[in-house]
Amino acid sequence: MPDEIQPLHPRKLEIVEAAVICFLDKGYHQTGVRDIVGQAGISLGNLYNHFKGKEAILVFIAEIEGQELSDFIDGLSSTDDPTATLEWFIQEYAVYVSLPENALLGVEILTEALRNPIIADVFGRNRDRLIAALTDCLIQGVKSGVFGSRMDPRVVACLILDALEGQGLRSLSLPSGDKLARDTIGSFLLNGLRP
Amino acid sequence: MPDEIQPLHPRKLEIVEAAVICFLDKGYHQTGVRDIVGQAGISLGNLYNHFKGKEAILVFIAEIEGQELSDFIDGLSSTDDPTATLEWFIQEYAVYVSLPENALLGVEILTEALRNPIIADVFGRNRDRLIAALTDCLIQGVKSGVFGSRMDPRVVACLILDALEGQGLRSLSLPSGDKLARDTIGSFLLNGLRP
Amino acid sequence: MPDEIQPLHPRKLEIVEAAVICFLDKGYHQTGVRDIVGQAGISLGNLYNHFKGKEAILVFIAEIEGQELSDFIDGLSSTDDPTATLEWFIQEYAVYVSLPENALLGVEILTEALRNPIIADVFGRNRDRLIAALTDCLIQGVKSGVFGSRMDPRVVACLILDALEGQGLRSLSLPSGDKLARDTIGSFLLNGLRP
Amino acid sequence: MPDEIQPLHPRKLEIVEAAVICFLDKGYHQTGVRDIVGQAGISLGNLYNHFKGKEAILVFIAEIEGQELSDFIDGLSSTDDPTATLEWFIQEYAVYVSLPENALLGVEILTEALRNPIIADVFGRNRDRLIAALTDCLIQGVKSGVFGSRMDPRVVACLILDALEGQGLRSLSLPSGDKLARDTIGSFLLNGLRP
DNA sequence: TATGAATGAGAGTTCATTCAT
DNA sequence: TATGAATGAACTCTCATTCAT
Numbered sequence: 001m002p003d004e005i006q007p008l009h010p011r012k013l014e015i016v017e018a019a020v021i022c023f024l025d026k027g028y029h030q031t032g033v034r035d036i037v038g039q040a041g042i043s044l045g046n047l048y049n050h051f052k053g054k055e056a057i058l059v060f061i062a063e064i065e066g067q068e069l070s071d072f073i074d075g076l077s078s079t080d081d082p083t084a085t086l087e088w089f090i091q092e093y094a095v096y097v098s099l100p101e102n103a104l105l106g107v108e109i110l111t112e113a114l115r116n117p118i119i120a121d122v123f124g125r126n127r128d129r130l131i132a133a134l135t136d137c138l139i140q141g142v143k144s145g146v147f148g149s150r151m152d153p154r155v156v157a158c159l160i161l162d163a164l165e166g167q168g169l170r171s172l173s174l175p176s177g178d179k180l181a182r183d184t185i186g187s188f189l190l191n192g193l194r195p
Numbered sequence: 196m197p198d199e200i201q202p203l204h205p206r207k208l209e210i211v212e213a214a215v216i217c218f219l220d221k222g223y224h225q226t227g228v229r230d231i232v233g234q235a236g237i238s239l240g241n242l243y244n245h246f247k248g249k250e251a252i253l254v255f256i257a258e259i260e261g262q263e264l265s266d267f268i269d270g271l272s273s274t275d276d277p278t279a280t281l282e283w284f285i286q287e288y289a290v291y292v293s294l295p296e297n298a299l300l301g302v303e304i305l306t307e308a309l310r311n312p313i314i315a316d317v318f319g320r321n322r323d324r325l326i327a328a329l330t331d332c333l334i335q336g337v338k339s340g341v342f343g344s345r346m347d348p349r350v351v352a353c354l355i356l357d358a359l360e361g362q363g364l365r366s367l368s369l370p371s372g373d374k375l376a377r378d379t380i381g382s383f384l385l386n387g388l389r390p
Numbered sequence: 391m392p393d394e395i396q397p398l399h400p401r402k403l404e405i406v407e408a409a410v411i412c413f414l415d416k417g418y419h420q421t422g423v424r425d426i427v428g429q430a431g432i433s434l435g436n437l438y439n440h441f442k443g444k445e446a447i448l449v450f451i452a453e454i455e456g457q458e459l460s461d462f463i464d465g466l467s468s469t470d471d472p473t474a475t476l477e478w479f480i481q482e483y484a485v486y487v488s489l490p491e492n493a494l495l496g497v498e499i500l501t502e503a504l505r506n507p508i509i510a511d512v513f514g515r516n517r518d519r520l521i522a523a524l525t526d527c528l529i530q531g532v533k534s535g536v537f538g539s540r541m542d543p544r545v546v547a548c549l550i551l552d553a554l555e556g557q558g559l560r561s562l563s564l565p566s567g568d569k570l571a572r573d574t575i576g577s578f579l580l581n582g583l584r585p
Numbered sequence: 586m587p588d589e590i591q592p593l594h595p596r597k598l599e600i601v602e603a604a605v606i607c608f609l610d611k612g613y614h615q616t617g618v619r620d621i622v623g624q625a626g627i628s629l630g631n632l633y634n635h636f637k638g639k640e641a642i643l644v645f646i647a648e649i650e651g652q653e654l655s656d657f658i659d660g661l662s663s664t665d666d667p668t669a670t671l672e673w674f675i676q677e678y679a680v681y682v683s684l685p686e687n688a689l690l691g692v693e694i695l696t697e698a699l700r701n702p703i704i705a706d707v708f709g710r711n712r713d714r715l716i717a718a719l720t721d722c723l724i725q726g727v728k729s730g731v732f733g734s735r736m737d738p739r740v741v742a743c744l745i746l747d748a749l750e751g752q753g754l755r756s757l758s759l760p761s762g763d764k765l766a767r768d769t770i771g772s773f774l775l776n777g778l779r780p
Numbered sequence: 781t782a783t784g785a786a787t788g789a790g791a792g793t794t795c796a797t798t799c800a801t
Numbered sequence: 802t803a804t805g806a807a808t809g810a811a812c813t814c815t816c817a818t819t820c821a822t
Contacts, residue, residue, distance in 0.1 A: 009806085011806080026310065027306070027309075027310055029222075029224040029225065030224065032790075032792080033791085033793085034790085034791090034792095042807075042808095043807060044792095044808085044809065044810090045793090045794080045795080045807070046806065046807050046808070046809095048794075049807070050806085053792070054792065104309070107305075107306055107309065108306075110302075111222070111302055111303075114222075114299070115221065115222055115225070148386070150382060150386075151379045152376065155362075155375075155376045155379040158365060159358045162357050162358050162361025162362070163361075165357075165361075166353065166354070166356075166357025167350075167357070170353060172309075180347065180350075181350045185350060187345065187346060188346055188350075188351060188354060188387045189387065191343070191386075191389070192384065192386045192387025194386070206781085227815075227816065227817080228816085228818080229816085237782080237783090238783045238784060239783080239784060239785095239817095240782070240785095241783070243818070243819080244781060245781095249817065401785080416700065417614075417696070417700055419614040419615065420614065420700070422812065423812085423814080424811090432786075433786060433787045433788060434787085434789095434813095434814090435786070435789090435814090435815080435816080436787070436788095437814095438813095438814070439784075439785055439786070440785085444813070444814090494699070497695075498696075500692075501612070501692055501693075504689070504757075538776070540772065540776075541769045542766070545765075545769040545773075546769065546773055548751065548752070548755060549751070549752070549770055551751075552747050552748050552752070553748055553751075555747075555751075556743065556744070556746075556747025556750075556751065557743065557747070560743060562699070570737065570740075571737065571740045571743075574740040575744055577736060578736055578741060578744060579777065581733070581777045581779070582776045584776070584779075596802085617795065617796080618795085618796060618797080619795085619796090627803080628803060628804045628805060629796095629804080629805060629806095630798080630799080630803070630804055630806095631804070633797070633798080634803070638796070638797075
């Protein structure tokens with residue numbers, strides 16, 4: 001994302017933070033631009049000095065979410081020990097997607113991406129990178145014999161993400177992050193990968 | 196759902212079908228009542244003779260979706276052979292959630308349920324029934340020794356649903372239903388359940 | 391205009407009348423839809439039950455203006471006596487375009503037609519019919535020898551309209567309709583047509 | 586215009602030129618100050634260092650247009666030979682008002698003058714000077730017997746301007762300037778002035 | 781049951797202008 | 802002089818819903 005190195009007015013971040021709060025609270029379509037500027041404490045017109053429109057804010061958020069995935073992608077790329085790497089990923093990603101703002105925003109962006117090509121583009125690019133990194137890790141494991149070779153690694157990668165994200169979403173309505181469930185899922189996934 | 200045994204005006208179904216088409220096409224919040232009555236070929240006011248409002252239509256749809264789950268719940272309850280039952284369920288439910296109208300409507304209802312208590316109520320009740328049935332099946336398998344006992348069966352049940360539904364959603368953008376991926380997921384899930 | 395035989399809700403005419411008042415008072419672009427509905431005494435949303443939008447109202451007005459020209463076009467077509475016909479036209483059209491609502495609305499529609507293709511279409515069609523009828527009348531006069539044949543009759547027709555309409559616009563700022571000026575223009579035009 | 590002898594920052598002219606381009610393209614009211622500064626390549630706030638506001642730019646343009654009329658006024662004042670002078674004026678003014686920027690800006694200023702007293706003031710002053718000069722020329726012709734004396738010379742002067750300007754506006758949509766039509770109008774006007 | 785006119789709050793966006801830097 | 806962030810009223814239009822017919 002070399003085009004994001006531009007100065008970046010602090011107000012722009014304030015707007016994004018306000019928008020995130022609103023989107024989490026009411027959902028993207030239920031949130032009005034007036035909600036956002038009210039939350040941000042700025043005037044209505046000023047929002048349009050920083051963003052082309054409401055949709056541009058969601059795109060920006062999706063891009064930020066994508067950048068946050070880079071840590072996971074980087075971690076998955078150190079594939080000396082696929083098993084350890086995968087255990088680390090499952091553990092950390094499960095925690096990441098259990099944070100309400102990640103879980104809810106993820107759903108918001110995903111559902112918007114279903115029908116909005118612009119969002120689909122940003123979201124899809126980020127997701128593809130994550131899937132590719134996870135798939136590579138699985139392939140490494142298959143090559144080194146620690147994972148079974150029966151299954152298409154890309155499909156398994158998607159399944160892993162689905163399982164972790166589904167659990168993240170489910171834990172929204174729970175008091176704590178439900179560590180037990182996360183561990184169960186982790187061991188199930190690893191168990192299923194046995195050769 | 197004993198309260199649905201009432202006569203049920205055929206026009207009501209026409210409206211629901213029109214609404215489903217619209218919701219699939221544009222999403223629940225992006226769909227206006229004018230879109231629905233236009234699709235249904237009736238007048239604006241007449242919609243309110245059959246439904247209290249737009250939300251009531253979504254509740255109705257969620258209830259129908261819930262009824263469609265009954266077949267799966269019934270199937271899961273014949274637990275003489277947990278492995279065979281689970282194989283059947285994974286196979287059939289994967290197909291079911293691959294149908295675009297089920298996949299998309301499911302997401303629509305789920306996201307709405309995140310913030311709308313009325314929808315959450317209907318959706319949650321149906322989902323709980325399915326999870327309970329699937330959990331029971333898993334428990335049977337654990338008891339009879341065909342499934343491993345390490346993991347909380349309810350969490351595994353949720354994971355199975357997440358994996359299948361995630362794949363259903365993903366297959367939306369694919370030409371065919373992607374039978375291969377479904378099989379991969381099925382074998383992964385069953386593999387992970389080994390004792 | 392056979393497509394205008396449809397029932398035509400009386401409220402639609404009320405809106406048009408209100409819009410005309412506003413357009414005369416403030417101009418088309420300076421008039422807001424809220425001005426129109428305020429003048430019409432209806433609610434904001436109801437305007438959109440009768441017109442697709444603000445522009446559609448102007449189109450409607452332009453169409454009505456076009457229909458009002460039909461009397462002149464009909465009169466010009468009875469060309470037994472081109473001189474008498476032309477005298478009648480100059481006299482009557484001068485009065486017509488001296489009425490403030492015709493003069494001002496004409497300018498409003500003309501200027502909008504300069505850049506708005508939809509308005510240009512409606513306006514151009516009506517104007518072309520009038521020019522054609524006037525040109526025909528002039529041609530008749532040339533054929534029968536009462537008008538000079540040196541000049542392109544179509545250009546002269548346009549000149550006649552320009553002169554009359556220019557005077558109509560100028561008389562806006564005058565207390566009375568300025569009958570003297572109209573007569574002067576009439577005699578000038580007829581004088582210029584001498585063979 | 587003795588108040589325009591002030592230094593006149595070159596940036597001011599750049600802004601005016603940009604504004605003219607915008608006004609021709611979109612019309613005065615449809616043009617935003619952001620359009621103008623974008624076209625001029627300056628910042629939004631800087632415009633207000635040179636003009637009090639958007640309206641002041643139009644006033645400035647109207648004043649420039651008025652100055653451009655001075656050549657015509659001067660030419661009309663050399664009334665040794667009213668016929669030759671009038672022929673020259675008709676010829677040259679027809680060309681002048683056929684230039685798109687003159688034709689369109691003229692309409693823009695005229696229509697704004699209909700409702701904006703400030704513009705009406707500037708525009709009216711300039712126009713009155715031109716009408717007066719042309720009227721004087723006609724009076725000279727009447728006195729020397731080359732023009733007929735039946736008609737109010739001021740009304741005829743207005744008619745001449747209307748005819749030429751109307752043709753100028755009409756030639757906007759034509760490929761060339763339509764010299765033939767201009768000649769026709771010129772000969773018609775001169776013909777109508779015969780004693 | 782069926783119609784569509786009526787409502788007015790609310791949608792996202794643009795506006796001309798001001799002002800601290 | 803020059804910048805562009807800040808303002809908030811105004812813009813056109815859509816919304817779900819009501820109601821008289």
